[in-house]
Amino acid sequence: MDEQEVLRTIDAALRQEGFKKDWSQSAHPYYVGRIERHGLEAEVSIEVPDLDFVDPPVIKLLSRGKAEGKRTPHLLGPDDMVCYVAKGAMVLDRYDPGGTVLQCLKLAEKVLGDGLRGRSDLDYADEFSQYWAAGPSILVDLPEGFRGDGEIFYVGLSRRAKDKLVLAPKDGLPPSLKALHAANRGIKATPEIAPCRIVRVDRDLGADRGGALPRNLRGFAAFLDRIGVAHELKLALEVGTGLTRWIAICAPNAICLAEIKIPKRFDRPEFMKSRKSALPKLLLDRTEDVAVERHLGSPIDERFLYQRNLGTVPSLAGKNIILIGCGTIGGFLAYNLAQSGAGSLGGCLTLIDSDRLSPANLGRHILGMSFLGQNKADGCAEYIREQLPHLAVDGRPVDATAILKSLSGDLVIDATGEEPFSIALNHHAVSQRPNYPPVLHAWIVGNGGAAQVLLCDGPEHGCFKCQKPKLAGEPRYRVMRPDSDNELLRNPACGDGLYAPFPVSASMSAAAFALDLVLAWNSGDPRHRYRTRVLDPDRSFQIKDMNLTPAPECPACQTRAQ
Known part of the structure; x- marks a missing residue:
């Protein structure tokens, strides 16, 4: 047709x-x-x-x-x-x-x-936020249950875009947003502010079935009266300077803000200074002349950002997680951990790597050219802080082998993909049980043939060395097919190590695979601690996910037993 x-x-x-x-x-x-x-x-x-x-x-x-x-x-x-x-x-x-x-x-x-x-009256309350919105949306970063005096901050989130409005408690703008504003508007720049009265109600807005949405102060006063907070209007009009006043209503089904625009004829010293206390009464006597623009609040608080997408799966909020290796796997994994709440609500995400980002890394690393020459741990921490507010992310440009004995926290993640380091970390973790955090290893097998992860969280399950107790021996579970070549290439610079060529999709798959096991560990039920995801079936065997049993001949476990 x-x-x-x-x-x-x-x-x-x-x-x-x-x-x-x-x-x-x-x-x-x-x-x-x-x-x-x-x-x-x-x-x-x-x-x-x-x-x-x-x-x-x-x-x-x-x-x-x-x-x-x-x-x-x-x-x-x-x-x-x-x-x-x-x-x-x-x-x-x-x-x-x-x-x-x-x-x-x-x-x-x-x-x-x-x-x-x-x-469909109940639908109106469910969709109330869509009807309220008229002006630009405003980001809202408020603690749970907060009410009282807040402020609208004009924050430069980007060099290219104009300032974005953020509602937060008085003097309570997150440090990460302050730093972002300074980076985009000048090192000494501070966000402009406007006072905002924050009102909280315990019933859905729009459920009262009455009245049109306000367009002027008269309609807004009637709206506040219907929801039982009429007295808050006078308090909102009493504070602030200039011709704008703000009030936010936080309800279970929406965060609605009203920008009250005072007529220009009141922009005189007698109203703004000497008779400022009389301004609310003067405005309330002329409510039809005072325009009100409605704005919708969009939450950006920690609980909202880092829990909503996980559904019933607990976020990583409050956990102290150490990620060693911020390279081809660890860079993506660091950002995924942050998106899942690591570093929020009192927790900290610590990134450790002594290497610097080079041009050879750009083809399969989360960081781009603007980070060339920068330490990978510092660069990943900076990138996360730029993209995600609130989070406590600490980049540590140190050699992890020097601090293996002293690592502490809720979980240590090894994303180095370097077997000698993983063996060393595993030795210290096993020998210091139960006074060492659980350790999760993530690596890519061969030239992107498969991704594997292993969680070592107790003596009842196998450790990293239990996969292959004898260094020169055969692994307990062979991943690569016998006829598969594991190609290693040499970097042109003398002293640089060998590297295995594989596409960035393998890096991202390994990071996502590791995150799945981290979230399972955090939920209290890791189930299968040893997991394999085949990326190239022609090169790799499919290995069933399992809990790896301790190997009787494992030297790491024998050292612990002694």
Whole structure:
């Protein structure tokens, strides 16, 4: 079916329903008609911007008939676009364009009908944040349950973009955001601030079923009165300078902010200084003249950022985790650990590596050219602090072999991929049990044939050396196929070690594999501590995940037994 046939089919289907094409509104097929079914009377438009039907037709409510003025859920934006299907929730049939537009129209009719009859009042509260938003969103970094005096900080999160507004407690902007502002706006630059009254209510906004959303101070005062916090308005108007006042309402279903814009005629010393205490009364006597712009708050606090994506899996918040090796695996793993909460809520993520980033590393490292010549641990820590607020990330540019005896924390991760170091770390961990943290090893086998991880967290399970008790002997579980070559190449510089060529996908897979086991350990049920993920089946054997049993001839375990 060519494009012209698609257009003719859509036109015939909608004209049969009484819709008329409006050539003046859009370059795409655009029709206007009435819905008069089951007591519902409303005028709507339907536009089909995507003839492949990857995106659904856009349906808007133009008038509500007898229900004019009634609050209705599932309407987005100032032009009342009907939210009748969630993106990706339904596959539309591009080979039946006429039937598809009628199917969408029917769904929109039901959504509108239920809303206009009051059957979807609970949905309005669920979606309240979408209706409230009018101005730009504001980032919100507040401790749990905080109320009282806060501040709006104008923070330069990027050199290229204008300042972003962040709501935080008074004098409570996270140090990481202050440092980011200084890096982007000048070393001595500090964010501009505006006072903001923070109000907290224990019921959903929008659940009271009353009133339109405020556009001026009169409507906002009525809104605050309906939710039982009318007295907070005077407190918000009393503080601050200039012609703007802020108030934030934190509810279970939304964080809504109001920017109160005082008319310019009040910008005189008699109102802003000598008679400042009288300003609230003067404004409240002229509420219709005072505009209010509504903003939606978007949380960026630690609990929200680093837990929401994990669902029921506990985040790494509060844990002290040491990651040794910030190279091809460790660089990606460091960032993944941070995204999972490592370094938040009192915990610390410590990164250890003595190596510097070289041009040869760029093809499979998380850091880019701007970090060339910088220590990898310091560079990864700096990169994480730039991208993710709040986190305590400590880069330590030291040789880990010198501090193996003194490592402490909740978990040590070995991402060096260097067998001699892993054997040394394993020796100290086993010999000092139970006074040494659990150790998780992660490495790539051969030229990206497989990724393996091993958690050593007690004598009842095998240690790293238990995989291959005799250095010159055979491993207990062979990963690489006998006919697979393990190619090692030499760097051009004298003194540089050999390296194994493999794609960056192997590095990322190994890091993700290690993170899965870290999260399983943190949840209290590691289950399989020895895991193998085959990346190249032609080069590697598939090994079943297991708990590695201690090897009777393991020299590390025998040393501990003695």
